[in-house]
Amino acid sequence: MRLLLPSRRLALPARAPAPARRPCGASRGRPRQWRGLGDGPAARARERPPWRVLFFGTDDFAREALRALSQARENQGDQLVENLEVVTVPSPSPKGLPVKSYALQAQLPVHEWPSVGSGEFDVGVVASFGRLLSEELILKFPYGILNVHPSYLPRWRGPAPVIHTVLHGDTVTGVTIMQIKPKRFDVGPIIKQEAIPVPPQCTSKELETVLSRLGANMLISVLRNLPESLKSKRQQPTEGVTYAPKISVAMSCVKWEEQTPEEILRLQRAIGSMIPLQTLWMDSTIKLLDFVEVNSPGLSDQKQSVLPGTIIYNKQSQTLLVCCKGGWIGIRSIILKKKLTADDFYNGYLHLWFQQNSQAQLKDCRFRTLNLTKKKSGKETKLLLCNSALSI
Secondary structure (H helix, E strand, C coil): CCCCCCCCCCCCCCCCCCCCCCCCCCCCCCCCCCCCCCCCHHHHCCCCCCEEEEEEECCHHHHHHHHHHHHHHHCCCCCCEEEEEEEECCCCCCCCCHHHHHHHHCCCCEEECCCCCCCCCCEEEEECCCCCCCHHHHCCCCCCEEEEECCCCCCCECCCHHHHHHHCCCCEEEEEEEECCCCCCCCCCEEEEEEEECCCCCCHHHHHHHHHHHHHHHHHHHHHCHHHHHHCCECCCCCCCCECCCEEHHHHECCCCCCCHHHHHHHHHHHCCCCCEEEEECCEEEEECCEEECCCHHHHHCHHHCCCCEEEEECCCCEEEEEECCEEEEECEEEECEEEEHHHHHHHHHHHHHHHCCHHHHHHCECECCCCCCCCCHHHHHHHHCCCCEEC
């Protein structure tokens, strides 16, 4: 997303010979410009913990990193963080985004972007923030800004890495701690990186939970030896770069002629918890909820003569069997005006249609690909904008 420069600057200490350390959060005059590490904020950097941290984040993944920082601040015996403040984005939800909810619960100062407060900080931390940070802002942190990114960079740069990991059937993923660079997402040098296998059949939410815990632990490890960690950073490889764009509502429309059963199941696991998959039946939009694999030799034999989207009701398993590219997929519940089981849909709609229409019209009684326009209601637009992985 394109962003405005922050309207307020972080107040940092003016240069002075051998200055006494002021209390954290104290405000001083702002220099007109930074003239490099020798004359800039790095000259006043602390050499060891505890650090003063400004955290930028929004969602559940970011909340786990914030929780780890908060616990590190409360650990008086081995304090890693001295001061912790939070920057998040506006939310249409009365409850606010997960990061804001946790910050208020933990009694942490919260700033709403583009405001970043007026405290003094050693390092910034970003996790799932979804906003480009200006070079001017980045340079005000002596140790720069660290980004906790849920992918094994350069695989899946961008705002929706976890979703695309599941959507494309990756078997390996990971977390990367990198340094933020201005103007572009996820291109900075790598400070720490760990790879893990993707659990079979996992959803994006389940994978996000695993990666959030890994990322939080990695962040704490980096902060324990921050100067040394930064000295050993390395540039990202130029090969293997992929981009994880935002997920649009249009992606939830199942393309029966183009998508295989495995692709549809991956799509469901990737975005189904945020946007139910959709299709068109007799000019009505249907949301598809509960998908299952179908293994039936009998169905495979007739796939050549059946149109994609054709629906067969299997009474024994109480499942709708739908023909798609290269096979069949099972659906056990849908939403058509209200939530219906496959049995309800058959008895209330399919069976009646078959009774009232001839065999010649069977081809009309099937699911068809729904083509969504970009124009959405204001309510739906606000819902999507509160999640940085989504777009319209």
